[in-house]
Amino acid sequence: MNPIKRAYLPVICSLLLAFNAGAATPVQDLDSLLELVKQGKLAEDKENQAREARFKAARDDQAVLLAEARATREQEETQSTELEKAFEENEQNLAELQASLDERLGSLKELFGVLQQVAGDTASNFENSIISAQFKGRGDFLSALAQKMGTSSQLASIEEMERLWFELQREMTESGKVVRFATTVVDQTGLEQQGDVIRVGAFNLVSDGKYLRYNHSTNKVAELVRQPSSRFTETTRDLASANPGALVPFGIDPTRGALLEALIKEPNLRERVESGGIVGYIIIAVGILALLLALERIITLSLTRSKIKSQMKSSEVKNNNPLGRVLAVHKENRAVDPDTLELKLAEAIIRERPRLERFIPLLKIIAVAAPLMGLLGTVIGMILTFQAITLFGTGDPKLMAGGISQALVTTVLGLLVAIPTVFMHSIASTMAKGVVHTLEEQSAGLIAERMEQQEHGHTA
Incomplete structure (x- = not known):
């Protein structure tokens, strides 16, 4: 056998197997294989020509797009320059208006600063005040007022200042009263039930012979997990059964909860023995x-x-x-x-x-x-x-x-x-x-x- 044929014989066999695996009609001889290779080359030439045509068309479109992008950039740069100029002018006008406002406010500026501080402090005090258990939601207005004056630098209206004055006056007035009102009470087991609560000024809340506490986060009144000694709880029963206007002894907490918390943490006789x-x-x-x-x-x-x-x-x-x-x-x-x-x-x-x-x-x-x-x-x-x-x-x-x-x-x-x-x-x-x-x-x-x-x- 010719040495050249012997060298190319494995390659030819591999091509025959490949074409037989992918073709619908099996290849029987070398002439058929040559014809198939020729047809494949023609198909590739046609595909390459189609690709060149598409590339030339896309190249023309890209030139048009590039021209449009450059025009848009120039337009945006022009608009940016105009906006920067307008921004500088607005900054200057704003500074002039702010100076004019400060000049017109005069001493009122300090007044509104104090008003903002008082509104914030009062809102914080109302959150911890047991009077809020009777008058719910009164601190939301003050918090919104302090935030408005602090962040957006808006001035308070006459109505808002009058309402702040009213809330301060109501807090002082209610702190000197012993009032009975109805509200939802959460007992030690977590059960909520409607009941009468006695508020002693801004110091204590009692109901059914038990001391209560006000939770501003949940806006609910709950019984203390542990009550103080009987000499204090007996006074709550006397207060509940007293006639209006009568004087009765009562264990009041002037610290508004701190002293009561210390009393209930004090161990009783059984705990001391244990x-x-x-x-x-x-x-x-x-x-x-x-x-x-x-x-x-x-x-x-x-x-x-x-x-x-x-x-x-x-x-x-x-x-x-x-x-x-x-x-x-x-x-x-x-x-x-x-x-x-x-x-x-x-x-x-x-x-x-x-x-x-x-x-x-x-x-x-x-x-x-x-x-x-x-x-x-x-x-x-x-x-x-x-x-x-x-x-x-x-x-x-x-x-x-x-x-x-x-x-x-x-x-x-x-x-x-x-x-x-x-x-x-x-x-x-x-x-x-x-x-x-x-x-x-x-x-x-x-x-x-x-x-x-x-x-x-x-x-x-």
Whole structure:
């Protein structure tokens, strides 16, 4: 085979395969392939000629467009120059008019500046005033007036100045009144309901024995999440039930909410006890136990003393009291000598002593242990405080409040338990000693009486 044909044979085979894949009629030989290549070249020539024709037409159109764009640019440049000149002239005229306005205003310019400031300050005050709960939307006009005079430099009209004067006067007048009006009240659960609200000047809002607060952002009146102590809420009920013109005591907040917020943040008795932690609860339990034991001893010893007094007045020996049981021992040992009788009576008194002094040593132990338990709670609280300081530093005092509260509360609880327990122990111990002293006194009398009888018998 010819070397040239051998070199071009792979190319020819590739072309045959390509044309067979894209043509509707398969190519059988090289002549057919050559014809197809020729036709393709003719088609490309026609397409190139069409493209050249379109390019020449577009070139002519672009020349026309370029001429139009240049004409438009020249026109716009001319208009821009005219507008710049007009702008400069307007700026000059505006400056002259502003100078003329300032000259004509004179002192009124300062007046309108003060008017703008007063309108802005009054609008801010009205937002925080509880009087707005009764007269809603009055601050919108003042805010719009201050904004108009500040941004657009417009002057206020006579009607606007008179309305500002009216709103200021109404604020002063209403701040001295106690008024009842109807409005929507939001309770602590978030439920809205219509109710009567009493407004005490510009200081407090109350309803149904509860203090209320006014939220200017929602323009609604809501109950406080937590009410102050009962000595303040009772005055709200007195105010609600008072007759018109009557004078009643009422807990007023002159700070318009700041003092009331501080009062409701003050922890109550339950919260103070809870801040003492488990040590505080143990101290309280021990204190209750000491109170019960002391009451039992005081009541029992009081009844015992009354029974002893009744026994001293009676000639009949009764076994329901210590003195009666001691007398019963004397009665059973009439025939013995005085020394033996003395020992028998001492033994009977010793038997009565544990009954009389029952729980009294335990009261003494509680009186001593309560301050120590309070000291234990104090140490634990300080440990918690220093741990918070170690972890978070001293930037936020609230992180240390828990440990400090436990330290102080447990100390107070320990002292509150120890001091009354000391007095109750002293009272119970004194009463028990008094009963024992009475028994010893009566026992000594019986022995003396027996010795006198024995001496009289020897003398006879």
